[in-house]
Amino acid sequence: MFDQYMVRKDSLENVTEGGRTTGFRMGVRIADYRGCFLPLHNGYYLEVDGVFYPREQQKFAINGKAPRSFAEISKAVWEHWDFDAEGMLYVEKEGGLAPGEHVVRIQQSVLASYGYMPMQEEWVKNPPVPGGGAGSGKTHVVCEYHLMLKEEN
Amino acid sequence: MAIKRGVSLYSYQQEQFFGRMTWKDMFREVKEDLHCDGIEIIDEATIHGYPFLSEQFVFDWHNELARYGLKAVTMDVYLDPMQFRDHVMNHDEAAERLKNDIVIASRLGFSNVRCLCLVPIDVIEKALPTAEKYNVRIGKEIHMPFPINAGHRRTSYDGPGSIPVNVNMCTEIMELADRTGSKHVGLVPDMGIFQDRPSQVRIDYELRHAKNPESIYFIIDNRTKMDPNELYAKYRERYAPDILDPMTLNSLAMTDSCADPEELREVVPYIVSIHGKFYNMTEIEGEPGHYEDKAIDYRRPFEVLKEEGYEGYIDSEFEGQRDQQDRGEEYLVDEVEQVRRHHEMMTRLIGK
Numbered sequence: 001m002f003d004q005y006m007v008r009k010d011s012l013e014n015v016t017e018g019g020r021t022t023g024f025r026m027g028v029r030i031a032d033y034r035g036c037f038l039p040l041h042n043g044y045y046l047e048v049d050g051v052f053y054p055r056e057q058q059k060f061a062i063n064g065k066a067p068r069s070f071a072e073i074s075k076a077v078w079e080h081w082d083f084d085a086e087g088m089l090y091v092e093k094e095g096g097l098a099p100g101e102h103v104v105r106i107q108q109s110v111l112a113s114y115g116y117m118p119m120q121e122e123w124v125k126n127p128p129v130p131g132g133g134a135g136s137g138k139t140h141v142v143c144e145y146h147l148m149l150k151e152e153n
Numbered sequence: 154m155a156i157k158r159g160v161s162l163y164s165y166q167q168e169q170f171f172g173r174m175t176w177k178d179m180f181r182e183v184k185e186d187l188h189c190d191g192i193e194i195i196d197e198a199t200i201h202g203y204p205f206l207s208e209q210f211v212f213d214w215h216n217e218l219a220r221y222g223l224k225a226v227t228m229d230v231y232l233d234p235m236q237f238r239d240h241v242m243n244h245d246e247a248a249e250r251l252k253n254d255i256v257i258a259s260r261l262g263f264s265n266v267r268c269l270c271l272v273p274i275d276v277i278e279k280a281l282p283t284a285e286k287y288n289v290r291i292g293k294e295i296h297m298p299f300p301i302n303a304g305h306r307r308t309s310y311d312g313p314g315s316i317p318v319n320v321n322m323c324t325e326i327m328e329l330a331d332r333t334g335s336k337h338v339g340l341v342p343d344m345g346i347f348q349d350r351p352s353q354v355r356i357d358y359e360l361r362h363a364k365n366p367e368s369i370y371f372i373i374d375n376r377t378k379m380d381p382n383e384l385y386a387k388y389r390e391r392y393a394p395d396i397l398d399p400m401t402l403n404s405l406a407m408t409d410s411c412a413d414p415e416e417l418r419e420v421v422p423y424i425v426s427i428h429g430k431f432y433n434m435t436e437i438e439g440e441p442g443h444y445e446d447k448a449i450d451y452r453r454p455f456e457v458l459k460e461e462g463y464e465g466y467i468d469s470e471f472e473g474q475r476d477q478q479d480r481g482e483e484y485l486v487d488e489v490e491q492v493r494r495h496h497e498m499m500t501r502l503i504g505k
Binding site for chain 2: 001002003004005029033034035036037039040074075077080082083084111112113114115116117118120121123124127133138140141143
């Protein structure tokens with residue numbers, strides 16, 4: 001669902017902290033028809049220009065809070081990601097991305113379900129690693145975007 | 154009295170996603186164009202701040218219902234047993250979520266909550282006193298591939314990776330209602346149980362994404378020739394590792410509906426409301442201005458419902474948009490038009 005619309009196309013930009021470029025970020029929506037309890041959001045399979053960025057290098061900003069790792073997100077059990085709300089996916093990359101167009105391949109992992117399923121006990125111990133389709137919510141394919149990096153102000 | 158028409162705002166999920174329609178715009182469309190009054194929502198799509206309600210939202214909601222003379226029919230509620238991440242919810246915890254959803258539904262004036270096929274019956278029973286107290290009926294959805302009748306032939310792959318189907322679900326709900334004497338538990342049939350072939354929009358999506366499109370044609374061409382489990386085994390043998398998960402396969406392989414319209418007769422007294430599922434309304438050849446979904450039989454189920462005197466709501470539930478969101482904006486489907494076509498069909502089938 002929303003394969004070509006989950007990532008906002010004009011949102012890719014570098015992140016600068018204390019004068020140093022430490023990574024990049026992009027605006028994302030939940031690729032579903034409903035929001036979810038926030039801890040169900042389990043990160044992204046993410047590839048930019050052929051380089052893989054594992055979940056450990058990702059943070060997610062939502063609900064007016066500073067970016068949090070997905071380990072922290074998994075503990076926010078009474079927060080909700082509303083269907084209408086855009087979150088910001090932060091990715092660590094020293095020096096950020098080069099100016100110009102980038103090819104982003106992405107799959108969102110949301111562990112929402114319709115009730116009890118056999119794999120859930122296993123997922124408590126070993127959450128699925130995004131990318132293989134398991135835990136990918138409503139979009140089982142890896143979606144590809146061609147995004148222009150926003151110019152710095 | 155006759156069958157009443159309504160709309161699940163789920164139908165306009167894409168308009169909401171792009172910020173082109175708010176729930177208030179949807180209310181206006183339901184009243185002023187579709188000329189009906191039933192409203193159904195997905196709690197986690199419409200209620201900002203779910204699972205908590207703000208006083209302002211409650212007032213605003215009732216005010217808009219009053220403005221257009223609409224009725225809050227059914228609120229669709231969910232169960233995510235992974236919410237706490239450090240354990241799978243037990244059934245008491247699952248019942249607490251359902252009870253909270255019932256209270257929310259009551260405050261918003263809904264008559265019913267729809268709960269899902271995979272919610273265990275004992276979870277519903279635990280929440281039943283709350284449903285009684287707040288006068289909200291719990292309707293368990295009958296959604297493909299769940300049958301109405303346990304004896305119905307198997308119509309989808311049911312091996313590893315598939316949804317665990319309790320074929321006795323409907324019987325167990327009717328027994329619960331009879332045993333407790335409660336009017337607050339029943340069923341929500343989804344018209345998708347009368348789907349007997351894959352929708353064209355579903356096929357087209359998978360063709361665009363398959364590494365080997367031949368594998369999709371293999372499913373389509375053989376779906377009527379093999380048992381679903383045999384089909385999945387042969388498909389896997391030929392095309393692994395680039396294969397679809399079992400649930401996606403089932404959406405392409407269907408060859409027979411998981412219920413017969415006649416089987417509706419025994420559940421009509423327990424029906425809380427109905428989901429008018431559809432994927433793709435197209436004009437009927439030779440009948441300008443008349444529409445149908447080629448994949449789902451509506452005609453015979455409507456006949457049965459009318460004969461049995463069903464007078465509740467059927468709420469449109471458009472689901473074809475998700476298979477058309479993988480390309481440019483020019484390919485996005487017009488949800489408003491699709492729902493209008495669905496109401497043309499429903500109005501015609503309800504008749505006088």
